[in-house]
Amino acid sequence: MTSRTDANLYEAVRTGRYGDPRATSVDQVEGWLAARGLVDTLNRLRGRAGGRYIVVLDQAEALLDRTEAEFEEAAGLLSPRGGPGTGSRLLVTLRSDFMDAVLKHPRLGPLLRDSRTLPLTPMSRDQLREVITKPLEKAPAVAYDPGLAQRVLDDACREPENLPLLGFLLKQLWDRQFAGRLRTTTYEAMHGVKGALEEHCNKAWQQCVG
Structure with a gap:
């Protein structure tokens, strides 16, 4: 995990995203991350202490499949001293079907129990309609084929938990x-919301095997 993180941070430093460079190599950034964690490293790179951050750990259930060493590396990166850093917050997303396993985990369990939990219910039909139609309000030159937006909505509502597939x-x-x-013929070729990813994977596989 840290190898990709430190490389990305150093690239941001090299290109001047944080102002004048304050790190001279990827190895230096890696050392800061290992010793002090993500928040302190960001403060060092930006040249100021006490920065306020929201550190987002998406799909935290993936940590359950990591080795103990990999998990400890991630934990040290995010919470080197029992928390993400002064003035900072750690936002964790977690699938509900992994809640029991996470609560039983010796490190993740206490983190979840001692934090504020906000359950997210499946999107309503009106919310899904906004997901499908609202973005095109910012692109007035683009439109759905007649009836396609409604068709996508009906398809999505059959399995509202499949929001990633809809996206x-x-x-x-x-x-x-x-x-x-945005064409109906394309939608039908992808076999709708549920079939779009499968169709994409099949094409990618065919390209790999020739």
Whole structure:
């Protein structure tokens, strides 16, 4: 985990994202991360103490499949002294079906029990409609084929927990637009919300095997 993080941070330093460079190598950033964690390293790179950050750990359930060494590395990066850093907050996202396993985990369990938990219910039909239609309000030159937005909505509402699949489908429709249209023919070729990712993976596999 740290190898990718320190390389990305050093690239940000090298390109001047944080102002004048304060690190001379990836190894130096790696040393700071290992010794002091992410928040302190960011403060060093930005040249000021007491920065306020929200550190986001998405899909925290993935840590359950890591080795003990990998888990400890991630924990040290995020919470080197029992917390993400003064003035900072750690935001963790977690699938509900992993809640029991996380609560039983010796390190993740106390973190979850001592924190504020906000359960997210599946999106309503009106919320899904906004996900599907609102983005195009910022792109007036682009539109759905007649009836397609409603068709996508009906498909999504059959399995509202498949929000990531809906997001993938909408991205594919956008990327494959033609003459300012998100097309029904594209939607049908992808076999709808549930089939879009499978269709994409099959194409990728065919390209790999020739």
